[in-house]
Amino acid sequence: MMRLLLALLIVANVVSALLVVFARHEHRQLFVQLNKLQRERDELNIEFGRLQLEQATWAESNRIDQVARERIGMKFPEGAETVVIRP
Structure with missing residues (x-):
């Protein structure tokens, strides 16, 4: 009986050690994955910060005006070219 109890305790101890x-x-694998993430x-x-800065740069009115003038030849109309339509 004592031998059986001793054998069970040894087996339980080995299983416990393997589980630890x-x-x-x-835990180590999850910690490495956490650091990677x-x-x-x-x-x-x-x-994201770089993209926000780039978006702010592209959205500036000076930049939009420059692109409109250079790429599609837009310009502000002269006084004589302006027509006011009233209802």
Whole structure:
């Protein structure tokens, strides 16, 4: 009877040790994945900031005016070219 109890305790101890090793290994893998995702998040935040700055630059009225003049030849009408229509 004592031998059986001792054998069960040894088996339970070995199983417990294996489960601890498995849990630590899984924890390490998840920690590495967390660090990778945090780096990815930081890179995406930097890229988002760059894109916001670029969008603000392209949306400036001076930039729009410059593109309209250079690419499609737009210009402000002269006083004689302006027609006012009243109801």
